[in-house]
Structure formats: C-alpha cells, structure tokens
Amino acid sequence: MNRHVNAIAGRLSLRHPQRRSLEILDRITEIAPPGKGGDVAAMLEAIRSEFPSVTDFEREFPSLCFALATGVGKTRLMGAFISYLHLAHGINNFFVLAPNLTIYNKLKADFSDRNHPKYVFRGIAEFAIDAPVIITGDNYDQHDPRSGTLFGGVRINIFNISKINSEVRGGKSPRIKRLSEYIGESYFDYLAGLPDLVMLMDESHRYRASAGIRAINELKPILGLELTATPFVETARGALPFKNVIVDYPLGQAMKDGFVKEPAVVTRKNFNPAGMSGEEIERLKLEDGVRLHESVKVELETYARESDNPIVKPFLLVIARDTTHAGQLSELIKSDKFFEGRYRDKVIQVDSSKSGAEEEEMIAKLLKVEHTDEPTEIVIHVNMLKEGWDVTNLYTIVPLRAANARILIEQSIGRGLRLPYGKRTGVMAVDRLNIVAHDKFQEIIAEANKPDSAIHLQTVVLDMDALGQKTTTVVSQSQLATKLGLTPAHATSSTTVAGQDQTPVFTKPEEQKLAQITYEVIRKLENQPQTLPTVEYLKKPEIQAAIVKAVEEQHQPAQLELEGVGEQPDIAAVVAKTVELVTQQTIDIPRILVVPKGEVKSGFKPFSLDLSALKYPAVSDELWIQHLRTNHLEVVSLGRGGFEEARLENYVVSGLVDFDDVSYDEHADLLYDLATQTVDHFKGYLTEDDTRKVLRCYQRDIARFIHAQMQAHYWVDVAGYEVKVSKGFTELKQSAYTYSVQEPPANYRVEPADKSNMAKYLFGGFEKCLYPVQKFDSDSERKLAVILERETSKWFKPAKGQFQLYYQNGADHQEYQPDFVGETSDTIYMLEPKKRTELSDPIVVAKKEAAVKWCANASDHAASYGGKPWRYVLIPHDEIAENMTIEGLAERFGC
Template identity: 60%
Template structure:
C-alpha cells in the first residue's frame, strides 16, 4: 500500500468523522474515492471518456453509460438520507485530496436553489462544512445566479475554493428577442461570458441535485456545454418517466433505495390509517371528507402531545407537527380552508392555523403564503394545517410533517411516491424508538386496501404499517404537561406548562403555597442565584453536598454573580434592585435548594488495572432455527429452443469439520478472541452441529450444505446468547464522582384528564390511573406526579406520611444502566425518598416478577450505585443509600416504612 493511498484513506476517514456522515453517505463518498483511484484520469483535462467508461464499468456493475459528454456518476440516495451534506463531503474530499478548487452546484428549481445557498453559507443551521478545518479560516467563496456579475470580478481573492450555485433556469432559459441567457452574454469584467469562463476551467466539477430533473434535451445540452471534468449526480429517483414506463439511469454507482433507509431507521415509518370496520360506501363524498379530516386532526393532536412529552423528557428541541391536506383543485382547497377555520370544526381551534398553498394566490397574498410555508417548522409559527393542490415539490424539505389527508383522486402509487416523500424526514435525524415520534400517518379510509396492496407490491420501495383508529367519542382530548421541580416552581412562581394551554388548578387557594419571591427584579435575582448555586453541582471538591452551599465563600460568589447580572439589566430592574436585600435573597434561595434537594451524586465507575473478560459455559438454545439444505442444482435453459435441463452440483466440502463453518464467523466479532475463547466457541459450535445431526437424518453432504450456507446465521444466534453469559473483571475499579448533587430534571406527562386529582382520593376505576395526574403533595419534590398503578399511589401516601421528601425519578435523572442481553438499558426506579437516617431507592414489582432476570439485573446495578453513593456521602456528612425491591401486595396504606424488607 503506497503512502499516497494511505494519505487519501486518512483524508477520507477524517471527512467522514468530521461531518458525522451516515452509513449511506459514507458509502457514497468511498465510492467516489474508489472511482478516482481506479481511473485517475477522470480529473485530468485530457480525458479519454470511452476508456474511462470501460475502466469504471468493471468497478461498478450498474454503470453502463455516463449519459453525458463527460464522465458523470450518479448516487441514488433515498429522500431524507442527506444529499446536501454529501455534496459538502464530495467537495471537501476533492479539494483536500486532489486540489480541486472550482465547483458548480446545479439546482432544479428556485426552492432547492435557495436552500442550497443557505446550506453552503457559513454560520447557518445546516452549514455543510461544519468541522472541516481547511475551510474554517477561509470558507469557500459562494457565487450564485444572483450575484455572479458582481462577485465574479473578485474570484479567488477571498478563498482558493469557489462554489457556483445556479438554478437550471438561469442556464437554459431564453429571453425575448431570441437573445442568449444572461450568463452566456459578454461580461466586461471577464472579457467573456461567465458561462464561457466556467467551461474553460481545468478543474470544474459539476454537482447536480435532483439530477432526474436535468434529463430534458435543453438541460442536457446546456450541461454538456459546461464541459466539466466530472459530474456528480444526486437523486432519490434514478429514472425518468416515458410512455413505456420508467427508464432507469445507466450511470448509477451507488444505489441506496428507500427500503434500505427505512430498514436503517433514517426516515419515518409510513403508516396508512383507517377506522375499524369502516365502509366508505355508507358516506357521501362530503361526509367522507369530513370524517377523514376529523380523524386526521385526532391523529395530529395526539402526535403533538407525544412530541411535546418526548422533547420535555429528553431535553431536546420541541417539534411542532403539522398536517398536510391534499385538495382536488384550488376551489376545493378554498372550501376546505373555510371549513377548517370555521367554528363548527373542532370548536374553532384551527382558526388562523391553516394555510392554502396553490396557484390561486398572487401579490402580497402569495408572499405571505410562501413566508408561512417556509416557516412551518418553527414552533413560533402558528400553522398546523397546510392545504395544497400540487405545489409541494422536491426541495420543500421539512421534518415536522406527521399526518397526510389525501382528498384528491390519484392512483395509489402516485399518492405514495409524491405525497409521502415530503414527510419522511425525521426531526431528530434518527428514530427515537417512540412510535408516534417516528411514524408518518396517511389517513385513507376510502383507499386503505388499495394503498396497502400497492405498498406490498415487490416493485414498490415502501412498506407501510397499518393503523386502525378506534371510535371513542367519549374520551376527553389528551394533553401533555411539563412539570418543573418544586424548587424551580417556588423560585420562578410557575409550576407546570400544558401543551394545549389549559390552566390546571394545583390545590385550593388555602393549600397553595404563597410565592417565595415577588416582583420581576426579585424573581430574576432569585433565578440567577439558583443557577449560580446549582452550577456548584459540578464542583464536588468545593461543594460535595447541597449543604456545602452555605459556605461563606460560595455565598460571596453567588452575591457577586447576581449583582453583575442585575447591573447588566434595564434601568427599571436596577431601581427595583435597590429595594432588594441581596444577601437575604441569596441566603433564602440557598436554604430552598437544601430543603428541596435530595443529594444525588453523579457516579462514574471505570475499570482500572488489568481487565479480563469471558463467557460462562452454557447450553445453547437452537429451537428457533429451522434450516434446510439448499438446492444447488443449476438450471440451464436454451434461448433458442426453450428446452430446460438441470445439472447436479455436488457439494465441495470447504472444511473437514462442520464446527469450522461456524467458528470462522464467530471470530469475526470484536468481543470474541480465538486465543482466549477457542474452547468455548468450539463447544458451542459442537452443540449446534449435534442439534442438526439429531434433529433429522441428514447426510454428511446435507450437513455441510447447511453449515456452509447458514454458518453466519448460526453464528449470529450463538453470539446473541453468548452476550447473556458475558462477564468482565478488573483488578480494581475506580469510582469517580463528577457531581455532588444533581438538580431534578423536568418531568413530562401525557394525560387524558383535565383534572388534577388529590393523591388521597380513592380511585374507583383503577384502570384509569395511568391517564391521571395527581397533586396535593406536602413532601414531594414535584407539585404533580403520575402513577402507573394504585399501588404506587398508595406507596406515595406512605411517603407523604413518613418521608422527609420524595419524588418519582424521570428518565436520565440517575443514568444507571443495566445489561439486558446484548443491550445496555437505563434503569429508572419507581421512587426515591429521604428519611431521617437514610435515602431509599424503591422498586415495586408484582410478587411473581421478583425472580425475573431483568428485575434482578436492575436490582443488582442499583444496589452497586447505592453502595458507591453511600461511600461518597459518608465521607461528607451525607446519608447512606439503600435499595428496596418491594412486592406489590405488601404495599398497604396502614404499613409504615420501617416494616418493609427488601426482597433482594
């Protein structure tokens, strides 16, 4: 391997890492590198295009024609994978590895043109070169179809790399009088036309976004006239339509279809929706549309709450979903808009929240429509329903489309490909594991089976789930509620936020605690003091527990920070500040932190010294594998006579021992060492062999056939079971505490009940408890809690009576992880409570589940965490932690805490 090859490989890996390329993007970049390595002359001004085609066809089986006058390679990547970022990777690699300085990026329409300019402009949200050090000081110079006359005179002055971004219309359009497009006219600054200047560059590389749009004769002719060294085409649809059907591209070197993107989780999972036992023949057209619209809104509102809850629970950006309604024509669209904004439609909730997007708009109305459409992803923009006829084409890339209601007649394939493609992008860049957050709904009561059949067509890249809506007219609309800790609520004067804006009543006037701080300046000062004090959580050497915040030095630092913060505020706050006793305010805030905090250290346990690992021997379970010998006979069919004969193909034994077919795949796993685990893996392989020998009376040739063909599948099964018997030991473990006390995270709950129930109220219908929110707490560190069972509510009553303070942890509060097979999962205990002499972490389980392996794995991990927390807090005057696993049938309201005994 040459030093030059190693250097190119390092550049390739560096760009992949810096741009965080996904698997298909990395695959495409490596394919480009492979093509240039196989045919270096592809970047040379003296190209032999036919010779290059012969060379590259041998490397890429699908490549049979460049389809241009110059070498052009197509990368067919599914919608939502990230083609613009891939362009950034292409440009970075070609410049850094091969010194290419001139690029021409072509857009098929104005929408994509504007999007590309934004994404190639530094300091924008989706800047494609973020992380590329070579472009940090001198980012590429961006020349566009709007500024090339002005900027063209300064080429190369600001950066060695120039990226031209043009809309295809700027090149192929004709003007009145038969004149050439402006880009082809003489420029006094260049002494030639800008188009000619570009075509004469020795290192121009052309990148074509949505390249299936440039196959018309005018577009092809204009692109050929540019005479670039290399063309790179990107599209999600590598074919053009003709009277005879789709015509596939002949220059594809990477094909990553939508089915692969769905399997790898890069796009939403599309699902077709209908009502159970729905018969569209019972409805008129108007009634059917009404039902579909109303069900679409039901789904939309449920999705909105799920997204609100997910964002709060995982501390990520809030996503506002919207619903797309596909109308028959502009008149129909206007009628739908009038209906949706009327008082009769969901009590007028969507007045001002819908827009009509079609060609009927003009002037100021059109500008307003476009502005709202481009801003539909913003949580501050009110639009939740978009009604369109046929204007949403490629380039309208949004991540928050979750519900589609098609009301226009179209065949199922067109409906799937054109409409669904606009909604597949994921708001968080990857699937979350939460069904409602990862799913795109298509409401199609009248077309349900037709769409299902089309989606199941082997030639269709989509596979769609089916969602059945149950009629439930009595159920109240759901809501999602974000609840901050009681500490935050006492300081800020606020407690919870509803996704629907509903005002929940937390207790009666007598029960509600009066605000600790009053006035804008005092609340702002208190919140600043709280943030300063909480920042000491990450300084355990200075503040090992919350009580250490009373230290005089910390109090002085807090006083200084609050004073500086208020001094930078407006004059009215300064005037109010004079009335505030900051020393008293900070002392009061500090005491609140101590009173409303259970010291939860952030603990890291890292193996140190010699680390050994291995697997405990076990009996293999092969019951789920039902493998048959493959038929290896060859079929020979004459193209002239249609006669068909078969040729028997005997099995050539690759290995003398059947076990070797499995072991060769097992040793490919990073966590299996042949030298250390040979005895175990051969034992497991022997168990697999004996299973198939005993299962049926296979001949030796048939057994070799099975293990040769399915060796990797058998190895995968064995490896998955090995993970359940994995052990790891270190000569010692180093326990590091990175935070002495962690503030409580915000909780988010979904509810179908607009009432906050007092925790002491007996619930008659216990099946509804999971949908209810509870308040009325005195000792809970949140004003509102949600319970999974009445047993949990009962245990909360015991804690209210006997604990000093308690709460139900939310995801991410402890970051305790346990091993579940091959996965590491987060453990979230049911309760944490501080008593007079200890802190308890509690899990309540049905008695029959106490011996469950997952329950025991959680308990073992939690006990280790408690032991480490106790050791740390014991050194700093804190209380020990204990883990209690309690059978559910022992939780009775008349029990006291001292009477419980942990089951482990």
C-alpha cells in the first residue's frame, strides 16, 4: 500500500508528522485489518505489540488517537486518511464528528468547497473527477441514501456531536434517530448498519463524556480515527492521558520544526512592580500590549510589501477576569483617554453573557478578525477561546486574569500559533507570538524551562525609548511611478508613501489618466525584446505611433468631452512626454533565461560515501516508547512483528527514492551500491539484527545524509546552452521599509550618529536615485551612494525579485539581490560592497559567479542594439571612500 501513501503525501503536500501518521494508518490496516464484526480484543493486541503506547481503544470499536499540535494541520490529515482508505481499501462511508457549531461549519467548507483555500482534497485526481458527496446535519434526511440519486460514490457525513447525542431536552430522541419516511428506519440506524463506516473525530477530547461515548459506540464504525492537540481529559484528580494515542507530535516539536509561531513572553526593561497597584500594572500591560501591537502591524506590512505577499492585519487578544472586568476594559479602550480614542471602533468583547446557539454565533463572528477589511484590532474575552477559532493573525496576547504560569502558557498561546503564510519567514516579527506578562515574567520563564514543559519560550524585553517611537511602513515606489501619479495598492493606516510631496508631471486629471494608460501599454511591450530591446526604442516614431493608437483604443473620455464641452487632451503629446519620462527614469534590466539546447541527460556518478560521522548506537526494544515521544516518531514502526524489508539495502534505497531528483529506474545500480556501502558500514560494528533496527529507526535521517553527499556527484549532459532574453527591460519594483515617523529621512551625505545600527535610518535627498528614499546596511553602502550620486546619471538599490538572478547553494538555487545598480555614460554597473573577511565565503563566491555570467549575457544583448555593457564589481568595504570614483573601483575590483 506504500504507493498510495507516497502519492497522497505528495499530492496533498503533507508535512512530516502528517505523513508519518498516514504511514502508521497504512501499517495498522496491515496488522489489524478493519472490518465489521472484527475481534476487537485481537486487534488491540496486534496493534499494542507494535505500538506499545496503545493500551486500550477506550471505545467498543478499534479507535486510535493521532495527537498533533495545534497549527500542524489536523483537518488536512483527515482528508489524507479518507483519500487513503478509499483508494487503498475501497472504503466509501465516513462519519466526521465536530464538537461544536464553529468547527462543524468550518469542516463543511473544508470538505465541500473546491474553491476554498483549505479544501482538503485538492490534488487528489480521483476526487476531482468524482468528488465525495458531503452529507450534513442539514440535509441528511432529504433523500434515500441507498437510491444513489443523492448519496453516491464516497459519502462523507459531517455532524455536530449535538445532532447524535441521545440525551436531549424533553426526553425526545434526536431527529437523526427518528424513523425516516425514505428509508424505513432512522438515518442513525442506517449508518450503524453500513459495512464500512469509518469515524473521524475532530478535537476528540470533547467526546469522552458518557453521552458522547455511548452515541459514538452505537454507530458501530469499523475504525475510529481521533485527532486532537490535547490527548487527555481534565478531572478533579488531574489530567488523565488517553490510552489509545498512537502518534504524539507535541507543541514543542512543532515549534522546533518551524510549523507554528515561536511564542515569546514580554516584559519591560528594568520593570519593578513594587509600589504599583494591581490596576496600574494592568493598565501598563494593556498599553504596552497595544504599543507592541502597533509595532508588529508595521513590521507585518513591511514584510508583505517587501516579499510581495498579502498584507496581514494582526490583532491583540486581552484575557479578562470576568464579564464585569471585560466590560470595564471595553469602556476604557473605547474612551478618549486610551490612545486618543484610536481603538474606539476597533474592539469587540466576547464573554459568557450568551449561551447555546447565541454563544456559538458570537464565537463564529471572531473569524472575521482575520479579514483585512474588518476593523477589529482588539478582542477582549473571558475564557471563551474554543477549538475552531482557526485564525492566523493573532500576534499579541495580554493576559489580565489571575492564573498560574502553566495555565497561562497552555491556554493563552494555543489560538495564536498558526502562521499566516503557512511557514516561517525568517523575519522575527512575522514568526513570533507575544505574551505581555510583566508581573509574571520570571514565573512563566521558570515554568517554561522545566524539563517536562511542552515548550521553551523566547523572551522579549521592551525598550520603551524605542517602543515609544511610532513606526510606519514607508513604501518607496520608483520616481517614475510618483511622477505619473501612481499609488501603491492596498494602502493601510500604517502605510506612508515616500515622495508623495512631489507634484506629478501631469496635473490635469484627464492627462494623468492618459499617461497612466500609456505606461500600461509600455509595460506590456516589455515582453517584446525583438521589437523593443531597450526603452530608448520607445522614441522611434513608428513605436510611438503604435503606442498612441493603443492608448486611443483604451481611452474612455470623460462625459464633458463626449458632449463637446471642455478641452480635448493631446494624446500624442501626452504619450511623447510619458515616453521621455520612462527613458529618463529607467535603467534597462533585461530578463535573461539560460536554457539547455537539445536533449538533457542527468544523473549521479558512482562514488564512495564518507560514513565516518554515521555512528548510530544499537536500538534496544526497551527504548521504543520513549523514542516515540521524543524523536519525531521515527521509532513507532520498529516493534516486534513489524513489516520487514527482504534486504537490508532496501531500507536505504526506499528512503532515497523519496527525493524528487532521484529516479529508481535511472539510478538503481548507484542506489544499491550506496546502500551496500551503508549496510556494510553498520555491520562493521553492529550485528545484522541491530543493523536492521538502526536502518528502520533512522531511515529518513540516513537517506538525507547520503542524499547530501550525492549532490557533489551530480552530472548534467547538455549539448549546450542558449541565452534567451524574454524582456528588454523590466519595470522597477517598489521597496518597503519600517521607520520611525519622529525621524525624517536622514541626509545621505551625513554620517549617522550610530553607525552600528544603520538599519534604523532612512536616507533621502537624492537627485539621481530612481527612488526617493533608500536604506543602507552599512556606512560603506552610504558612502557608495555618495559616489554614485556624483559619478552616475542614475542609480538605485534593487528590490527583491528585480533581477530574477539565482545562484547555487548546495542542491538549492536561491535568489541573489545585488546591492546597487548604476549607469554611467558608457557602462551599467552591478555593485556589491562586502566585508573583506567575507570575500572568500563560498556563498559570496557563488553569487559573484552567477552575477558575472548574468552581466556577460546582458552585455551580449546590449551589443545587439548598440547599448551599454554591464560589469560586476565586488568591492571590499574598507576600500570605499568618498574620494573614489566608480571607474577607479571597477578598475581594481571589477570581475
């Protein structure tokens, strides 16, 4: 069945804990095949022999718990389970159980809406052709399920637990258990009689009460698959762990693997609560939380604009003591005394004043805080955070309720761990969840550092001098865009646009409209390098005539013009002036593609592995359970009686073929040669039985170790390469920076006071830069900007993605963003200042080699139309002085 696991894991892009869970389900179906009327005790014994953590199903049918941390992807795993059981075992009937209305509605969307971003079957080809039928608590009683007219193929029932619980008001049976006129029995009894019903329980810790267990048992499924992040039940005697946990992927491991945000506890520098009342501490925490929230909001927007990602609107969560306290906080935040009333219309209160359906509706409304067009930035709640509040934009939590440190950690952070972009970005502000806890800072740190703690928290100490300065995201669009009257898309309250004090070249609205249409026409001409290899060709009469014609076709004159009133704009004059602007405010950056000619062959050369660092100890049977808890679950398949490869080498080979660049058919001989070397290495100090255990336990780590060495022996046989220029020039991309609004852009000619913290300065005052403001990473870069202002006709610092230039770093190809581009009367320079100690760094060398090739290809393209050559210059930072010239630097350090 492993081919189904590989296919589904690949199509659904499963993360490794999800894939591991699917592999375990595959193994379970081998050792304890599910079926109606099966021997439950025998199945438990078979599973326990290989997975010792499962000591009891805790149901009247085989049921297994997959405990995955919040944010790892339990819903997608449910989709993978259903896909696997249908494709591998022909199972057609599934029952998905939700613990509340919020999750019920979310599951309906995730399973049925193909356009939903979290549709669980996206990529499963069989379901694209014949989609599963979704039966819900809203439509189950409308047709005969056996007629095939409504419920055919794979049938997925999604129900809220309240729909099937036998205990309801008035002593009546729930509607699902009443006689149906269509089927002659209740729908509940129909489900219980199915030969292949599989139960999937979302947030399964919610179904451990007697009523829930009884209702589920009465459905008589052949298999139960439980998913939860908290595999225990809280009782008066403490937490009782589940006895059927087969996968335990805890929060700490999810943090380590980068699947969720990093939580951090926040305090003030030199904070001393002595002499402060509880109300004063509370007010201080709340205000600091808002200040931190405002800072995070700016950082998120800056990152989104820099990386061309959607803007994320963060919100702040305040945990109140009770409903009275929540109301007081709400009134405070809405008052003019709190941040000048800025949050009056941006706060909502969620508390226990509502119950039942009203409560569920209130919780469901919280989902709207994720939408960028929804104003809420502060949510006040009283112990109302429930499963299903699946937001990704919670970034700051201010707990004001008295609680011990462990409860603060476990209950506060769970709802805020999901990452807005699905993965870590490497930008701290985007990847971190902040918990403002001035008065409990040390207590929380001590709790988090205990050996049995699920997580280890970062610490953030607020510097009030820095945090007190209001920051904003400044968008630095090109001077050309500003002169044409263009504005960045999706401006927010935190967005400042540099250069907006400049007057556009075209002041009349109709002429500005024509200029912008002209620019759009020119942008489309980027893709015609044969016709337009450079912006200078825009000045050719025949090209300008074509642009005028295209503008005339797109131009919709204002109503006054249609009626013959008002001055008619001169389209040809506007086009000519726009073309002049474009040529003045652009440096030709071609889009260059290097593509192979003819047939391409590739592979790996035979080589001898260096296995000296591969020294895994013998794995004893007694270690399996502890290993399950601590080592990415790799040990779970190693119990006695598990599936075994016929040859030891197969463990290595099957691990290697999972890599995308390794084909079994093309590399079989090499793979078995490497596998034999590996097996012989382990046999050199282990018995054959211990070697088998090590190969099974560490299969993936061993495969990664070997695959890394294979990269050095990769070969490509190509008849040759050809350079294709897909664009003669490219539009200048906008940049985005975070800066303090109290500090206006600094004069680039003046050395800043704190050169060790250059990133905080925004520089302006340029005359020849193609952008109004720039940031520099070092004072050497600032000095180089002074030289460029004096020596070039135009220059700029490229934004990410401007060049589409890539260098090789191991097996990966990563984007290279040069520091500067400057154009003189006879050359275009790509300039890179670097610390002298970094010049021999392999990555710096790889970037240089890629840039030199790019410049050579760009120069060849320029030569085809009489343009300027390109030259790459890698400059030691200590050689940059304001009395140097570009030509002199290029003479000494040009490549």
